[in-house]
Amino acid sequence: MTMARDLERRAVEAVSEERIGEHLAALVRVPSVTGDEAAAADLVAGLLQAGGQAVAAERWDVDAQAFAADPRHPGSETPRTILPLVAASVRAARPGRRLILSGHTDVVPAGDPGTWSTPPFEPVTAGGRIRGRGACDMKGGVVAAVEALRAIASLAGPDGLLPAPFAGEAAFVGVPSEEDGGAGTLAAIRAGWVGDAAIVTEPTRMAIVTAAAGAITFRLAVPGRAAHASTRTEGVSALEKLEVLHAALRADEDRRNAAETDLRMRALGLPYPTIIGKVRGGDWASTVPDLLVAEGRYGVRLGQDAGGALAELRAVVDGACANDPWLREHPASVELTGGRFDSIDQPADLALGAELAAIVTDLEGIAPEIVAVPYGSDMRLWVREGGTPCVLYGPGDVHAAHAADESVAIDEVVRCSRVLAAWLVRGLTAD
Numbered sequence: 001m002t003m004a005r006d007l008e009r010r011a012v013e014a015v016s017e018e019r020i021g022e023h024l025a026a027l028v029r030v031p032s033v034t035g036d037e038a039a040a041a042d043l044v045a046g047l048l049q050a051g052g053q054a055v056a057a058e059r060w061d062v063d064a065q066a067f068a069a070d071p072r073h074p075g076s077e078t079p080r081t082i083l084p085l086v087a088a089s090v091r092a093a094r095p096g097r098r099l100i101l102s103g104h105t106d107v108v109p110a111g112d113p114g115t116w117s118t119p120p121f122e123p124v125t126a127g128g129r130i131r132g133r134g135a136c137d138m139k140g141g142v143v144a145a146v147e148a149l150r151a152i153a154s155l156a157g158p159d160g161l162l163p164a165p166f167a168g169e170a171a172f173v174g175v176p177s178e179e180d181g182g183a184g185t186l187a188a189i190r191a192g193w194v195g196d197a198a199i200v201t202e203p204t205r206m207a208i209v210t211a212a213a214g215a216i217t218f219r220l221a222v223p224g225r226a227a228h229a230s231t232r233t234e235g236v237s238a239l240e241k242l243e244v245l246h247a248a249l250r251a252d253e254d255r256r257n258a259a260e261t262d263l264r265m266r267a268l269g270l271p272y273p274t275i276i277g278k279v280r281g282g283d284w285a286s287t288v289p290d291l292l293v294a295e296g297r298y299g300v301r302l303g304q305d306a307g308g309a310l311a312e313l314r315a316v317v318d319g320a321c322a323n324d325p326w327l328r329e330h331p332a333s334v335e336l337t338g339g340r341f342d343s344i345d346q347p348a349d350l351a352l353g354a355e356l357a358a359i360v361t362d363l364e365g366i367a368p369e370i371v372a373v374p375y376g377s378d379m380r381l382w383v384r385e386g387g388t389p390c391v392l393y394g395p396g397d398v399h400a401a402h403a404a405d406e407s408v409a410i411d412e413v414v415r416c417s418r419v420l421a422a423w424l425v426r427g428l429t430a431d
Contacts, residue, residue, distance in 0.1 A: 003165060004165055004425070004426070004429040007155055007165075007166075007425050007429065008421075008422050008425040008426060008429075010154075010155060011148075011151045011152055011154070011155060011421040011422065011424070011425045012151070012363070012418045012421055012422055014150075014151035014154045014155075014421070015147055015148065015151050015414060015417045015418045015421055016147065017410065017414045019147060020143055020144070020147050020410065020413050020414055020417060021125065021130070021410055023047055023143045023146065023147070024123070024130050024135065024139060024140060024143045024408075024410070024413060025123040025125065025130060025132075026043060027040060027043060027044070027134070027139045027142065027143060028121065028123040028130065028132035028133070028134055028135050028139055029121060029122070029123055029132075030043055030121075031107075031110075031121045031133070032105050032106055032107055032134065032176075033106065033107055033108070033109050033110075034077075034078045034106040034107070034108065034176070034177060034179045034180050035078035035079065035080045035106075035177075035180075037084050037105045037106045037176035037177075037184075038061070038082065038084040040084075040105040040106075041059060041084040041085065041086045041105055041174060041176065042059065042084075042086075044086050044105060044142065044146060044174045045057050045058075045059040045086045045088075047143075047146050047150075048086070048088040048146060048149065048150070048172065049088075050150075051088075051149065051150035051153045051154075052150075052153050052154070052156070052160075053156075053160045054090050054153040054154075054156035054160045054161070054162070055088050055089075055090055055149065055150065055153045056088060056089050056090075056091070057086065057087070057088035058086070058087055058088070059084075059085070059086045060085055060086075060191075061082040061083065061084050061085070062082065062083040062085060062187045062191075063081075063082065063083075064076075064080045064081055064082055064083050064183070065081065067083060067183065067186075067187055067190075068183075070186065070190065072186065072385060073181075073183060073186065074181040074182045074183060074186060074339055074340050074341070074381070075180075075181040075183075075336075075337075075338055075339045075340045076177060076180045076181045076183055076338065076339060077180035077181070077217065077337070077338035077339060078177075078180050080177070083175075083176050083177060083183055083184050083187050084105075084176050085173070085174065085175060085176070085184060085187060085188055085191070086105075086173075086174040087171065087172065087173045087174070087188065087191075087193055088149060088171065088172050089169050089170065089171040089172075090149060090152050090153045090156065090162060090169065090170045090171075091161055091162065091168075091169045092161060092162035092163075092164075092166035092167050092168055092169065092428060093159075093161045093162070093163070093164070093166075094164065094166070094167035094168075095167060095168065096166075096167030096168025096169070096428060097167070097168040097169075097195070097196040097197070097427060097428060098168055098169045098170075098171060098194075098195035098196055099168070099169070099170050099171065099195060099196065099197050099198075099423070099424055099427045099428060100171045100172070100173055100193065100194075100195040100197070100198040100199070100382075100388065101145035101148060101149065101170075101171070101172045101173075101198070101199055101201065101420055101424075102145070102172070102173040102174070102175065102185070102188075102198055102199070102200050102201070102378070102382070103138050103139075103141045103142035103145055103174060103175075103200065103201045103202075103394075104138060104142075104174070104175050104176065104177075104178030104179070104184065104185075104378065105139075105142065105174050105175065105176055106176050106177060106178060106179050106180075106184075107133050107134035107137065107139070107179070108133075108137075108179055108402050110133045111404060112404075115404035115405075116404050116405055117131070117405050118131065120132060120133040120404075120406075121133060123135065125410070128409055128410055128411060129407040129408060129409050129410065130407060130408060130410060131405055131406065131407040132406065132407070133406055134406070135396075135406055135407050135408045136203050136395075136396035136397065136398075136400045136401050136406050136407060136408045137202070137203055137396065137398070137400075137401035137402065137406070138201060138202050138203055138394065138396070138401075140201075140203070140394070140395045140396050140408035140412070140413045140416075141200075141201030141202060141203065141394035141395060141396070141413075141416070142174060142201065143413060143417075144201055144394065144395060144413045144414075144416040144417040144420060145172050145199075145201050145417070145420060146172060147417040147421075148417045148418075148420035148421040148424060149170060149171075149172045149424075151417070151421040152170045152421060152424050152425065155425075162428070165429045166425075166428050166429055167428060167429070168196075168427075168428045169195075169428075170424045170428060171193065171195065173185075173188050173193050175187070175188055175378065178377070178378055179339075180338060180339045181338065181339025181340060181341070182339065182341070182376075182377075182378045182380075182381050184378075185378040185381045185382065186381055186385055189381065189382070189385050189386040193386075194382075194386040194387060194388050195386075195388050196388070196389075197352050197388065197389050197390070197427065198382045198386075198388045198389070198390040199352075199356070199390070199391055199392075199393050199420065199423070200377060200378055200379055200382070200390060200391075200392050200393075200394070201392075201393065201394035201395070201416065201420070202377055202392045202393075202394050202398075203394050203395060203396030203397055203398050203400070203401055203408070204371075204373070204392050204393055204394050204396075204398075205396070205397050205398075206360070206368060206393070206394075206395065206412060206415065206416065207368055207369040207370070207371045207393070208353045208356055208357055208360075208368050208369070208370045208371070208391050208392070208393050209370075209371055209372065209373050209377075209379070209391055209392035209393070210346045210347065210348055210350045210353050210370060210371075210372065210391055211262075211264060211265075211302060211343075211344060211345045211346055211348075211372040211373075212343060212344050212372060212373045212374075212375065212376060212377055212379055212380065212392070213265070213271050213272055213299055213300055213301065213302060213343050213372075213373070213374045213375065213376070214299070214300030214304070214305075214306065214309070214340075214341035214342045214343040214344070214376040214380065215297050215298065215299055215300055215339075215341045215375065215376045216297070216298050216300060216306050216309050216310055216313070216336055216338075216339075216340055216341070217295065217296070217297055217298075217336075217337050217338035217339060218295065218296055218297075218298055218310075218313060218334055218335065218336055218337060219293060219294070219295050219334070219335045219337045220242075220245065220276075220293070220294040220295070220296070220317065220332055220333070220334055220335075221291065221292075221293050221332060221333045221335070222238045222241050222242045222245060222281075222291070222292045222293075222294065222332045223238060223241070223290065223291055223330045223332065224236045224237050224238030224239075224240075224241060224288065224289055224290045224291060224292070224326075225288070225290055226287055226288055226289070226290040227287070227288040228286065228287065228288075229285075229286035229287065229288065230286075232288050235288030235290075236288070236290075236326050237288050237289060238281055238282075238289045238290060238291050238292040239281070239282075239289055239292055241292075241324070241326060241327055241332070242279070242292050242294055244320055244324050244327065245317060245320050245321075245327075245332060246276060247320075248316055248317070248319065248320035249274050249276070249296075249316060249317075250274070252274065252312075252316045253270075253272070253273065253274040256272050256299070256301060256312075257270055257271060257272055260272070260301070260302070262302055262345075262372070264348065264371060264372035265302055265372050265374075267371070267372075268372065268373070268374050270374065271299065271301075271302075271372075271374045272299030272300075272301055272374070273297070273299055273374065274296065274297070274298050274299060275296050275297050276294045276295070276296035277295060277296055277297065278294065278295040278296070279292060279293070279294045279295075280292070280293050281293060295337065298310075298312075298313050299374070300341060300342060300343045300376070301343060302343050302345045302372070303343065303345050304342075304343055305342040305343070306336075306340035306341065306342050310334075310336050313334060314334050317331075317332055317334050318331070339376070341375075341376025341377070341380070342376075342380050342384070343376075343380065344377075344379050344380035344383055344384070346383070346389075346391075348370050350389065350391065351389070352389045352390070352391055353370055353391050355423070355426075355427070356368075356391060356393060356419070356423055357370065359419055359422045359423050359426060360419055362422075363415075363418060363419055363422060364415065364419075368393075373392070373398070375398065377392060379391070379392055393416070393419075394416055395408055395409065395412035395413045395415070395416045396408040396409075396412065
């Protein structure tokens with residue numbers, strides 16, 4: 001066995017299932033809903049620092065309001081004053097590549113507690129899984145990455161540096177605000193945390209993701225004309241006009257998805273969904289509503305940015321208004337709100353994906369799927385803003401994310417961590 005392969009074996013064996021279970025439960029217990037991630041970042045920093053002197057960790061806050069002036073700011077949906085970040089690295093004595101593992105510390109709100117079997121921020125371990133908000137999306141992936149970095153650190157010498165044949169640096173970057181746009185990752189990139197390759201440990205069912213659709217959130221204001229309910233035909237119901245626009249959006253959804261030719265996206269069935277998730281309007285039960293405000297999500301097609309998607313959305317709304325006598329004279333307005341997730345299209349045979357797939361095959365005996373996904377992620381920021389080749393690879397299934405009784409299999413987190421540790425060793429010992 002070569003020295004490099006022996007180091008890889010030792011790093012894989014250093015991954016602790018017991019520690020992963022403890023750390024994941026502790027992190028799930030922190031209710032780090034988007035906009036309130038500081039305590040989670042503090043905890044992750046502590047977990048990293050406990051990895052020994054070889055782990056150089058830093059924890060810092062970025063002024064969120066000042067950072068919003070960045071011309072490439074991806075938007076946000078949650079008011080905040082700071083972006084709490086944490087980063088750590090393990091270095092070799094010799095210069096070389098920087099390999100990055102990254103994950104987000106924020107989670108979506110838990111929703112109605114009554115839909116959960118147990119309180120969402122009181123982690124429960126049962127049947128080999130940990131249940132709690134954020135367990136799947138994506139604290140399982142964060143813990144897998146932190147444990148992988150600690151496993152690499154266990155190979156360091158008395159001087160705190162990785163010995164030969166290591167060259168370069170292994171790093172972890174923990175970010176906030178992914179769920180509402182990705183400002184945390186952009187802030188980390190602006191702080192200099194870029195590298196030669198990155199893996200974001202989103203829940204992918206241990207598949208390797210090289211391409212992803214994006215999404216924008218929008219607000220649609222639909223006018224009507226008020227009237228007494230007993231003479232409703234003298235008014236114009238904003239609700240009925242929303243129905244006109246909703247029908248146009250559904251037809252547009254059918255058209256956009258039918259036009260997709262990329263086989264990775266077609267395999268998803270509905271790669272570019274459109275949804276109206278929130279509607280408010282009316283001020284009296286017996287009054288015809290004169291205004292409805294609807295908020296929704298519009299998919300960003302592969303090869304398209306948020307601006308291109310917004311132009312498509314506006315064209316659909318404008319076309320529907322032009323074909324309706326009332327809306328022609330009183331058109332609905334469309335406003336872009338919240339996060340702007342551009343799509344990211346990388347080839348299925350991306351070198352980073354192929355390298356990672358080879359490691360998964362070596363460790364697990366099966367070749368992982370290489371796929372695309374229908375949702376936005378920070379991958380597009382690492383590639384486009386950070387100049388860092390990137391894939392998604394992590395434990396958990398996105399179908400469990402954002403749902404009641406969200407959970408992740410502990411075994412998947414362990415397996416992922418071992419693959420990540422092997423990737424770091426192999427990448428930093430390659431000639």
